[in-house]
Amino acid sequence: MSLTSHAFPLLTSHGNVSLLTSHPSRYLCVYIPTCSRPHPAGAAQTKGEVSIVTRRYEVVYIFNSALEEPAVSEKLTRFHALLGPDVQVTVSHWGKRTLTYRMKRHDTGYFAVAQFEAPPAVLPEFERAVKLDEGVLRFLVVHAQAVTPAPAPAEPAVAAAAEEEEE
Amino acid sequence: MRARSKTCPVCEAGVRVVDYKDDRTLGRFLTDRGKILPSRLSGMCARHQRQVSTAIKRARQLMLLPYIKGYGQ
Numbered sequence: 001m002s003l004t005s006h007a008f009p010l011l012t013s014h015g016n017v018s019l020l021t022s023h024p025s026r027y028l029c030v031y032i033p034t035c036s037r038p039h040p041a042g043a044a045q046t047k048g049e050v051s052i053v054t055r056r057y058e059v060v061y062i063f064n065s066a067l068e069e070p071a072v073s074e075k076l077t078r079f080h081a082l083l084g085p086d087v088q089v090t091v092s093h094w095g096k097r098t099l100t101y102r103m104k105r106h107d108t109g110y111f112a113v114a115q116f117e118a119p120p121a122v123l124p125e126f127e128r129a130v131k132l133d134e135g136v137l138r139f140l141v142v143h144a145q146a147v148t149p150a151p152a153p154a155e156p157a158v159a160a161a162a163e164e165e166e167e
Numbered sequence: 168m169r170a171r172s173k174t175c176p177v178c179e180a181g182v183r184v185v186d187y188k189d190d191r192t193l194g195r196f197l198t199d200r201g202k203i204l205p206s207r208l209s210g211m212c213a214r215h216q217r218q219v220s221t222a223i224k225r226a227r228q229l230m231l232l233p234y235i236k237g238y239g240q
Binding site for chain 1: 184187188225228229230231232233234238239
């Protein structure tokens with residue numbers, strides 16, 4: 001999204017604020033980051049209305065193992081809808097795994113990993129929704145430095161065996 | 168006396184970013200009680216020791232690794 005390709009005349013001085021005369025009757029003041037040098041605090045890009053900074057995030061969810069895959073997928077789509085309309089989310093389901101320690105009387109959990117690129121501003125609302133959901137035992141959001149492939153679910157047979165023992 | 172060659176196992180494996188979800192690999196850097204091995208024993212370089220310890224702490228939160236191995240058994 002660039003305003004410089006705009007057909008209207010652009011009066012840019014040295015500053016970042018330029019005056020756009022889109023209408024003869026109206027003046028528009030738009031913030032345009034003209035300086036290519038990054039702001040010392042890194043805020044120049046995020047403050048601008050022109051460019052929206054996105055970051056790559058990775059979320060690991062641990063759901064209650066009583067939930068099945070359709071129920072988990074339904075919850076995930078509900079959570080990811082909060083991130084915005086044009087956010088591409090890659091989800092990989094690990095399935096049920098045994099937990100290494102008991103947590104709130106749960107021995108197993110349903111693991112799912114999601115990766116997406118989103119602006120940082122949408123995260124608080126998203127995290128709040130996940131936190132309030134009773135089906136989520138625990139979750140972790142990290143800023144992904146590199147794209148790491150999700151490892152295949154380790155020992156799914158163990159989790160299945162533990163399930164049978166419980167029943 | 169021959170000096171023992173100590174090279175970082177993570178550098179040798181050619182790993183750029185340590186994955187906190189890979190509990191089997193991270194489990195190699197734990198003591199039998201689940202503590203993080205010091206770099207003097209693990210032989211890791213400072214950068215990877217830092218990355219691995221952060222990854223182990225994340226994996227513990229996600230219940231992929233234990234805080235204390237054998238607790239309550």
